[in-house]
């Protein structure tokens with residue numbers, strides 16, 4: 001009989017052998033060069049320390065295409081922005097398997113007929129649905145501002161009830177952490193736009209509780225994504241338990257103003273015979289994609305509060321647009337989406353924010369050995385079963401495309417074209433990849449929120465407050481801040497109400 005110790009030793013040895021067989025392989029002649037890494041975990045440490053610096057260093061040493069290893073997974077990285085079109089058109093580069101991995105590993109969910117669901121939800125982000133979403137969002141933003149200016153803080157118990165506009169308003173400077181300010185405004189508005197409101201509030205299904213628990217769960221996203229079991233992280237389990245305490249799907253559909261996204265998803269899940277738990281998990285997935293809007297808005301507001309010149313220039317642009325439309329000091333001024341889109345400085349501001357704070361990757365699973373041609377004409381074989389990646393921040397932080405890439409320049413995107421190797425870069429902002437169906441709605445919602453905030457509040461950062469993006473969080477769509485900051489804000493007296501108009 002073997003002792004327990006010897007059995008463990010043998011099992012560990014066998015596991016190591018299996019792991020090493022998965023991790024090690026010989027580079028074939030036509031394949032891109034490999035970046036040297038640790039014999040056990042490959043390039044994982046360099047990758048998670050500062051992805052962009054690691055990729056830029058590798059690019060200098062090996063060129064615009066190279067392969068890295070994370071544990072036993074191989075990723076071929078393409079750094080040349082001119083490869084974008086070839087990359088997205090290549091039929092052997094598959095995104096659905098990447099999504100499937102996220103759904104299964106992170107959320108423990110196997111969606112039935114995922115293509116049908118994707119196509120149905122995508123339709124709900126276009127055309128007439130954009131108007132409905134924006135109408136609801138604009139209403140919730142306005143309510144959240146009214147609530148913010150009230151002297152008494154909102155409590156958990158009234159968080160689902162329709163907003164009561166009575167109460168004293170304060171016009172003094174107030175100080176909050178930026179995350180709290182953003183949670184009470186944009187996050188709350190996004191939550192209600194997605195899930196609607198109810199007169200029958202459930203204790204845990206309201207923006208602040210949902211947000212707090214989401215932050216905890218999201219911290220473990222990367223570990224879950226690479227396949228570590230949820231059980232290893234008791235805090236994530238606890239947060240997930242609260243996140244899943246949602247109204248039943250029947251009650252969700254009854255909520256006032258519930259979005260088409262939610263409606264169509266619930267109907268799909270019911271038709272496919274999914275459980276109530278699966279539906280609740282998918283509601284969390286929907287919240288997570290919307291959370292990117294929260295993150296971009298966070299960085300926008302941080303920049304406005306940090307740099308008075310940026311705030312002043314954007315205020316001027318908005319003020320001029322308002323004055324063109326406002327007659328006799330009217331209390332409200334209506335703006336259409338087209339009119340918001342015409343604010344070119346605002347547009348540049350948002351693009352510059354996305355450029356500086358995007359952490360997303362375009363990842364595809366390679367379904368067959370594939371010959372990939374670089375713009376130089378050089379051909380490489382990428383291997384079946386590996387992943388191929390274009391990194392948004394790799395392009396955004398390329399000094400050959402963007403002068404002083406580390407510097408935030410408000411006007412960078414006003415009437416400008418960008419070049420690399422003497423050729424125009426057709427897609428200089430890669431934050432949304434090629435497949436994100438939420439791009440249009442994101443840009444509209446962030447613009448609407450920023451315009452309304454500038455119109456309604458004065459802002460500034462107290463001295464010494466600084467937020468830096470967490471360079472260890474590359475891989476997620478928008479980088480998280482390392483630390484929160486304090487922000488001072490005050491309602492502007494006599495500001496008109498901006499009304500959303502179709």
Ligand code: HEM
Nearest residue numbers: 099289292360362363431432433434435436437438442477
């Ligand atoms: C700042 C906001 C956002 C960013 C930066 C972002 C970024 C991304 C990225 C990088 C991808 C992968 C695309 C690719 O590899 O080609 C993606 C996919 C996707 N995004 Fe977004 N996204 C944002 C907001 C949203 C919103 C608000 C929604 C929906 C309301 C949404 C829905 C989707 C969907 C449905 C996919 C494709 C998933 C699939 O095919 O399974 N995104 N997004």
